[in-house]
Every structure is written in C-alpha cells, then in structure tokens.
Amino acid sequence: MIKIEYSQLPDDVQAEINTVLEDGEYRSESLLFDDAVDPSYSYIVLYDTPYDPRVEDGDGGTQILTLTEVESVRAPNPPAITVRNTADREHEVRIEVVGEETLIDETVTIESDDFRKYHPTDEFGSYELTVETLTDEKEPRRYDFVVDDFRKEADVTITDDDIHVSQGVVDYAPCEWDG
Numbered sequence: 001m002i003k004i005e006y007s008q009l010p011d012d013v014q015a016e017i018n019t020v021l022e023d024g025e026y027r028s029e030s031l032l033f034d035d036a037v038d039p040s041y042s043y044i045v046l047y048d049t050p051y052d053p054r055v056e057d058g059d060g061g062t063q064i065l066t067l068t069e070v071e072s073v074r075a076p077n078p079p080a081i082t083v084r085n086t087a088d089r090e091h092e093v094r095i096e097v098v099g100e101e102t103l104i105d106e107t108v109t110i111e112s113d114d115f116r117k118y119h120p121t122d123e124f125g126s127y128e129l130t131v132e133t134l135t136d137e138k139e140p141r142r143y144d145f146v147v148d149d150f151r152k153e154a155d156v157t158i159t160d161d162d163i164h165v166s167q168g169v170v171d172y173a174p175c176e177w178d179g
Helices: 011-023 032-036
Strands: 002-005 026-028 042-046 049-057 063-069 081-085 091-098 102-110 114-118 125-133 141-147 151-158 163-169
Touching: 011 026, 011 032, 011 042, 011 063, 032 049, 032 063, 081 091, 081 102, 091 114, 091 151, 102 114, 125 151, 125 163, 141 151, 141 163
Parallel strands: 002 042, 081 151
Antiparallel strands: 026 063, 042 049, 049 063, 081 114, 091 102, 091 125, 125 141, 151 163
16 A cells, blocks of 8 residues: 555645535536546555545546545555574574554564565554574664555564564656646
C-alpha cells in the first residue's frame, strides 16, 4: 500500500476529497482522483487519519469516490526480519520487536549457517528491534524496524564477532502530477 498525504495532492483532487468528507461521496464523469491515485493500492492520510479510498462505476458513465476511515495503514506484503547465523558455531539468540505492544519476544538456538524468519506485523510504523546473542553475553543491540511504502526485508547477521542489521529501502521515482 502507498500512504498518500492529502496535503501533497493537487488542489482539484483535494476538492474532490473535501466533497467526499462533507457529502459522503463524490460523483463525476471525469474523476481526477482516479487519475492521480490508484485507489486499490493507496491510503489517503488527512490530519493523521488514514482513509481507504474506493472508486466505483455509477450510472451514466459516472464514477463514485468514497472514503472509509481506518485505524491504521497496512502493508499487503510487509517486510520480514531474517536472523542469520554466519558464525562458525551455534548461537542462542534473543529477538524482540516492540511497538505499542510486544510483537515478538523469543529466544532461539540458531545453528551455524542457518536462519530464522519472522513476520512481526503488517501495520505501518516504526518498531524497536532488539537482538542479542546470549552465547557471548554481549550487550543487546537496538535498531529501528520500519514498515512503510519504502522498506524491504530486514536482515540480521550474526558473525563470530558482532551483530549487523540492515533494512533495504526502495527508491521510487518521484510522482509528477500535471493535472
């Protein structure tokens, strides 16, 4: 899903959204919203409130735009966290992912050259990822794990000496709206 801020939309598309918010729907034979936004793959966010847009065909060639308020934005293919042990020995690893509540809190033994994959959430947001190797009794490492339009899978790599974490970022081309 793509999170689109209302304030970044062109004025005429904002006007269509304003009509939906006031009247419950907007009908048009030439719906600008549908040209600017893919409603099946987007959320509109207005004053920190996400809305799920829908465009349906109406009578006489019209299109109908509606918005449904939702609690949060969710990713259809959320990023996972893969914990890999590249060390020459097994490690006992504790992994924790926390947002408003704890999503993962697990201790596992990972053999050398093995991995565990986690799917903590599909809800857009920033989460604290804590990883520690109990085998070495090193200090826990804390990282940001982000679910949004731009983040890919997070990789946690345990080596003989350290823990490394990376999360890829998708580089989208800028949108050029010319109305």
